[in-house]
Amino acid sequence: MTLRVLLVEDDRELRATLRSALDIEGYEVFTAASLAEAQALTTHLADAVRPAGFDLVLLDLGLPDGEGQQLLGMLRRKHSLPVLVISAAQDDGQKIRLLDAGADDYLVKPFAVGELLARMRVTLRHRGTRIDAALTHYRNGGPMGLEIDLGTRSVKVRNEACHLTPTEFKLLARLVRSAGQVVTHRQLLSDVWGPDQTEQTHYLRLYMAQLRAKLESQPANPRWLLTEPGVGYRLVEAEAEG
Template identity: 35%
Template sequence: MKMKNRVLIVDDDKELCALMKKCIEQENLSAVIAHGGIEGLRLADENKNANSLSLVILDVMMPDMDGFQVLKKIRETSNVPVLMLTARSDEEDKVSGLRLGADDYLTKPFSINELMARVNSLIRRYTTLNPTAETDSEYIELSGMMIDKTNRIVSMNDHVVELTGKEFDLLFFLAANKGRVFTKKQIYTQVWEEEYAFDDNNIMSFISKLRKKIEPDPDCPFYILTIRGVGYRFNQEA
């Protein structure tokens, strides 16, 4: 039997959590609830290890650990979509969440129809474009390419390719998660390990330079694919 997509709801408002869970389950999805940030991180980790989590709905204002802290920890290990909830319409809150890797934002109060439209959209994008393919290996063997993380060496058909430090980090990150789609914001946060500076041209420039060094035909890439309107992924077939 195919496992239902699972949604993790992290919010200290128990009545709202119950309502969201009921509506989510009516869409033939499953849902688990955490009433605080620490519990939410524990459940996120448990479900990540089981590859069963398709979306996190995360409130910003919680007493034990705020949503920004929870999001930052989640993004250290997971690319799961995160929908942030806030009782404030402060633009700075939204910018902070997006910089940390949130995928979407809803301001309370919101309609259930709008919530479910965003839930279904995020899950559909994630499950359609992100097959499970993740590795912690120090050595990655691909079609025509070898990546040695320990010695930071990349070879194409037994010829070493000279890459800068960040080009290597970018290539290894994408190849280690091949098949998974990342936004420019997520790539920047993971590879540069700092808050996203909204400089899409920087990411695009690195991708372009990397393609010129590793792609047989940079104008028709085989390894690093562009997902129009979303970001990039490493070819699952490589």
Template identity: 40%
Template sequence: MNKPRILIVEDDKAVRNLIATTLETQGYQYFTAETGAISILEAASQQPDIIILDLGLPDMDGMDIIRKVRTWSNVPIIVVSARSDDQDKIEALDAGADDYLTKPFSVNELLARLRVTLRRISYDREKQGKSSSVFINGDLKIDYAAGCVFVENREIHLTPMEYKLLCVLAKNAGKVLTHNFILKEVWGNPMPADTPSLRVFMATLRKKIESVPSQPKYIQTHIGIGYRMLRIAEENTNL
């Protein structure tokens, strides 16, 4: 794909310049917005491939921007914020953000998150032109039509709940999914107390698909937040 067009939404000039310079050195195209109102106009008119969003803007909260953009676009949104509380991360991800990076951050970590997101964009676009009845990620294969899972060409027998859990992760590969999102997708209308059950099912699923469950290569844990299905060869970055 061509170099992506990235919208930087950040009111702090120093941080905005740091991100812009980082993108420029990598050959990315970018444009900026200093307020929420301008960012929404830019997102609608310029249709960026990725949005890098600060939550603490002078005219509106970044959470509201995520919700507004999500009413008409699935553009990946990477939050870069000084808010480090897990609840803030969960709220942003549940609102529709794809990833969350806490300030202060390293430019290498930001670039790693961008590469992860770009690979997901590339995969999604490729999938649109092919049959989506089969998911392949490294040695992991899911045949949705047959309801079968294979690892290294060997069929793995999953329980119905484990299979549903794996499919939710696979269909959102590369995106951080909160506990609440996964519970809603798998169980319907979960109670917060269901989170321990999710951890149990995740542990049994990992034992079946991971060669070394204690060092998973497919399912990444974001402690206190949720899980992400990694694309093989993605950087193992954490929130």
């Protein structure tokens, strides 16, 4: 199951930067620029699997219609999902109050995106969800092989740029993040097309055929995009950097 993150941040540029980084890591990201929008999302997206709608909340404190601490209080009264506060305020007293109020961590702006991602992984592990850093760069076969960079959304085959449709890239990115491992049909359909599309295996067959036609020199005898019969697909493990 793809982890669902709510990013509550009113700074448009920072919100876009963080959303892009979280997308690359494979999170399903929802954003809110205000307290009211965040409250509406937690209510609207709640279900039996995620009673609060999300697996983790990234919460800015200074919002245009109130303080982020109000959302923290609301969540803590009803749910136990992890909340990581991101704020420009460096007051130690405030940090202590928020941690005592139920925040799992507190990160002061400005911060490196890599540190935020690491703190998210630690927070999730403390709550029993094991998650490792995602693979975002893939290379196999040397300069005449296959190279994928999720950060720049670039794909090269035999050192030539390869254009993929948004859905083709999303499918390939999901395989890159689990390179060397089998990803089931159901997981691919859920992560790429949505949890309500897990029975639509024809989507998967069609797009895998399109990917192989663009990436493989012999699509009928693929070198990189392998089929695990009756289970799913696997992108062969990336070469070790050396």
